[in-house]
Amino acid sequence: MPNADLPICLPESSGLKRRSFMLGVPTALMSSALPGAPPAQAQTNIPASSTTRTDIPTRPWKVAFEEHYITPHFDIDRHGGTRRAHRPTVYRNLLDVDAPRIEQMDRAGIQYAILSLNTPGIQAETYPQTAVRQARFANDELRRIVERHPGRLGGFAALPMHDPTAAADELERAVRELGFHAPLVNSFSNLHTDNTVTYLDDPQLLPFWERVQDLGVPLYLHPRDPLPSQQLMFRDRPELLAATWAYLVESSTHALRLITSGLFDRFPRLQICLGHLGEALPFYAWRLSAVYARRVPHSKLKQDITGYLGSNFHYTTSGFFDTAATLEVMDRVGLDRVHFSTDYPWMDMVEGGHWLDTAELGDDDRWRIGRGNAIDLFKLNLPPSA
Numbered sequence: 001m002p003n004a005d006l007p008i009c010l011p012e013s014s015g016l017k018r019r020s021f022m023l024g025v026p027t028a029l030m031s032s033a034l035p036g037a038p039p040a041q042a043q044t045n046i047p048a049s050s051t052t053r054t055d056i057p058t059r060p061w062k063v064a065f066e067e068h069y070i071t072p073h074f075d076i077d078r079h080g081g082t083r084r085a086h087r088p089t090v091y092r093n094l095l096d097v098d099a100p101r102i103e104q105m106d107r108a109g110i111q112y113a114i115l116s117l118n119t120p121g122i123q124a125e126t127y128p129q130t131a132v133r134q135a136r137f138a139n140d141e142l143r144r145i146v147e148r149h150p151g152r153l154g155g156f157a158a159l160p161m162h163d164p165t166a167a168a169d170e171l172e173r174a175v176r177e178l179g180f181h182a183p184l185v186n187s188f189s190n191l192h193t194d195n196t197v198t199y200l201d202d203p204q205l206l207p208f209w210e211r212v213q214d215l216g217v218p219l220y221l222h223p224r225d226p227l228p229s230q231q232l233m234f235r236d237r238p239e240l241l242a243a244t245w246a247y248l249v250e251s252s253t254h255a256l257r258l259i260t261s262g263l264f265d266r267f268p269r270l271q272i273c274l275g276h277l278g279e280a281l282p283f284y285a286w287r288l289s290a291v292y293a294r295r296v297p298h299s300k301l302k303q304d305i306t307g308y309l310g311s312n313f314h315y316t317t318s319g320f321f322d323t324a325a326t327l328e329v330m331d332r333v334g335l336d337r338v339h340f341s342t343d344y345p346w347m348d349m350v351e352g353g354h355w356l357d358t359a360e361l362g363d364d365d366r367w368r369i370g371r372g373n374a375i376d377l378f379k380l381n382l383p384p385s386a
């Protein structure tokens with residue numbers, strides 16, 4: 001049963017100890033796998049004057065929050081078989097929410113991972129009543145998973161966007177009673193038929209968004225594949241679906257629907273997280289603004305269209321371990337809006353962690369992207385970078 005008194009904060013011991021440990025250890029030694037806990041004597045090696053920027057360890061003890069899982073309950077495909085039959089390695093990792101995953105997190109230098117149900121999750125349910133029931137079930141299951149790993153795993157709520165009031169209520173329950181950090185929605189939701197969908201800019205969802213803003217949590221907008229009826233452009237090229245390219249088209253368009261609907265003028269404190277460095281939107285900002293202004297000369301939006309990219313969106317490096325692209329996004333939207341994540345297990349968690357640890361970034365920036373920004377965004381009870 002959910003317990004409203006249960007703390008959502010993290011134990012502060014491991015982060016502090018790990019950081020103290022690293023402060024006393026030469027950088028070269030930190031490239032090997034990190035131990036679960038520092039040896040007691042290591043803490044005596046902390047230099048007394050370790051407060052200058054040059055003392056910031058190169059390897060942040062990271063927070064990651066586009067990290068996916070599934071349970072046997074959700075591992076059933078439309079034909080009654082298991083999804084894992086098609087992608088055995090990925091699904092084995094999705095289904096693992098215990099020791100092997102924590103071990104990978106140690107190797108990747110990730111202290112805390114916020115888990116989300118693998119795409120499309122609840123969004124693919126056709127009937128609103130089923131979606132409401134399944135979302136509640138998923139969130140209760142996830143609560144039991146994160147309870148087993150305090151200080152290492154946290155939860156994002158799955159929501160039945162098919163029913164705006166139920167979605168708002170389930171979000172509030174997940175945040176207040178289950179201790180979850182935010183919702184993650186896998187783009188559009190099916191509605192009654194396989195070919196009818198609802199997007200998050202539907203006016204019926206305004207009360208939902210009001211509740212999101214009141215709760216003070218961001219919403220992670222994650223991709224899913226377009227409906228089969230919308231896949232003509234991928235005909236004979238199925239390899240371009242999903243994360244290769246179709247996700248980018250789906251999510252960036254969905255984000256632009258939110259912006260152009262005026263949602264952020266109505267609820268200016270709303271924050272949306274986008275994965276994959278913003279699904280190309282930051283790179284396209286200049287042209288978006290220029291062409292939109294030409295096509296909608298009397299727009300009622302309060303900001304230039306891409307102004308919202310710097311005021312209402314956050315960006316993760318999930319599945320996009322490229323330093324030049326990360327620097328470009330930082331330059332476009334501001335350092336405090338860029339966050340580390342890996343997109344595990346669709347991408348290699350250890351590769352992602354190693355990339356951030358060794359990328360040509362200043363150590364201060366590396367700690368902000370790898371840890372400090374996420375602590376601020378989700379108000380985590382963890383010590384900051386330095």
Ligand code: MN
Binds near residue numbers: 066068222275318343
């Ligand atoms: Mn993902």
